[in-house]
Amino acid sequence: MYPIQREAAVHLLAECVKLATVNPPGNEKLAADWLAELLTQMGWAPTVEDLGENRANVVAVLKGTGEKPALVYNGHLDVVPVGETPWTYDPFAGISANGRLYGRGTSDMKGGLVAMVMAGDALQRAGVRLKGDLIISGVADEETGALGAKAWVQAGGLQGVGAIVIGEPTDLDVYVAEKGACWIEVTTYGKTAHGSMPDLGINAVMHMAAALSALSRLSLPFQPHALFDRPTLSVGTIQGGNKTNVVPDRCTATIDMRTLPGMRHAEVLGEVRHVLDGLREAIPAFTYDMRVIAERAPVAADPHAPIVETALTILEARGRRVIPKATPGYATDASVFQPASGAPFLIFGPGIPHLAHQPDEYIEIDTYLESIELYCELAQCYLS
Incomplete structure (x- = not known):
């Protein structure tokens, strides 16, 4: 078992949801600075890339031995507006009720990104030896023009990367293509x-x-x-x-x-x-x-790529028989990363796809916590 701080994981996601990084205008620097401080407290050395107008990316690396190409865990920092439909719970309060955490961005996709951070923390505290770097990146503007993803690519963020996992909402299903x-x-x-x-x-x-x-x-x-x-x-x-x-x-x-x-x-x-x-x-x-x-760009990964097969093996060991599929319609920053790097990608996260951009958006807390374990296993197995 990995030393996952379960109560802290729920609390930190709630705190991240409270940061109203609504796009437009974005204001993702709020979340980038918050994550950078959190990662620093965890013993990492994060960098914040200022994109101007209160927008930013944040990147941190858990160093491996260099025997394998790096693995990227990626998510976006921005969320969409809440709309005019009344919410049962304040969309920026991070309220837990009925086994769920409610708020804008819980499923799409602060849940996936914070889970990745918690997984990186657990791997580091467990002293897991990785043969390649684990790179965690939070980028701005996925919901509009992919400003953050493009800036990170231009800065050389994908050099030496062997695979990319994007924590968009899939309800722990495996997506390998998007229109x-x-x-x-x-x-x-x-x-x-x-x-x-x-x-x-x-x-x-x-x-x-x-x-x-x-x-x-x-x-x-x-x-x-x-x-x-x-x-x-x-x-x-x-x-x-x-x-x-x-x-x-x-x-x-x-x-x-x-x-x-x-x-x-x-x-x-x-x-x-x-x-x-x-x-x-x-x-x-x-x-x-x-x-x-x-x-x-439309993109598709090889469904037999090692990162995909590793994820399927881990899920099957937990009783989840999954067949790789396409996203239900949404686009992700894979449309920027894959053409730029040629690296295989996997879209895999704890959020619920049909709740993206909806009123009363939520994430199932048990699924969110399970995803942290899965991200730990995926990184350790792929980079072993």
């Missing part, structure tokens, strides 16, 4: 006129309607993947016009495209442009602009 995301903003243009004389104007909203109708029929080319169904395209927002009796001269829509491993976003964007350019023939006055507003 990519390509968000675009399309703007159509027209000419204003009085609403009673629409023929004197060019209606940008009607042009947008034609554009979205055409895009809804777009079939994106893709290679079938065992873990996914198909790519998707969804209109998220639309804004146009400023008064009922004025023909609108501008309309903007945002579109969320989810892509599969093997799909190149440049080619996907080319397909979209081809559809929109084609409307110019049918609608002579049709004009538009398009820009990418966010992008994450």
Whole structure:
């Protein structure tokens, strides 16, 4: 058994939840500094990478002998807004009730990150000898633009890394793939006129309607993947016009495209442009602009990679028979780490996937504590 401080683990997660690192704006430096102080008290030598505007990453290393490449335990420090729906418990109070710890970020994903820190502490206090470094990283901005992950990669954080474990909510299931995301903003243009004389104007909203109708029929080319169904395209927002009796001269829509491993976003964007350019023939006055507003690559790990098989073996020994699968839809910082490093990754955490971004978010305390043991075993077995 590992010397896991169970009461301290629950208390520390509650304290981390109290840090309102809501993105936007993020304020992740609150959590980065807090974790750095905690890790220092545990005998580590953490570093905080200041990203400006009260945003930061935190990284700490449990040194191994150097006989094996390093293992990364990663999580993000930011959480999403609580929304307008009332909560039963204060989302930033870290309240325990009914075997659960409630609060924004308990499942997504401060629970996973604090569990990783507690596992690192237990391994160090147990004097476990690792053949490779165990790197624990908490990064900013996963929920929006992956600012923290990109900064850490650019700083060389993944040099010498052999595998990456991301503690996103999986309910201790094993995820090895995720769809990519390509968000675009399309703007159509027209000419204003009085609403009673629409023929004197060019209606940008009607042009947008034609554009979205055409895009809804777009079939994106893709290679079938065992873990996914198909790519998707969804209109998220639309804004146009400023008064009922004025023909609108501008309309903007945002579109969320989810892509599969093997799909190149440049080619996907080319397909979209081809559809929109084609409307110019049918609608002579049709004009538009398009820009990418966010992008994450689709990624998939080898389900037989040593880090994955090690996790499956550990889980099976505990009576959990798990088959590697894809995330239920969400993207993670694996979309940054895997293309940059080529290292196999595993998404594996104690949070509950369907509670991410939901009111009354919580984590099961027993599952959270079990994850600390599993992270200990995974690091020791993989780096032995």
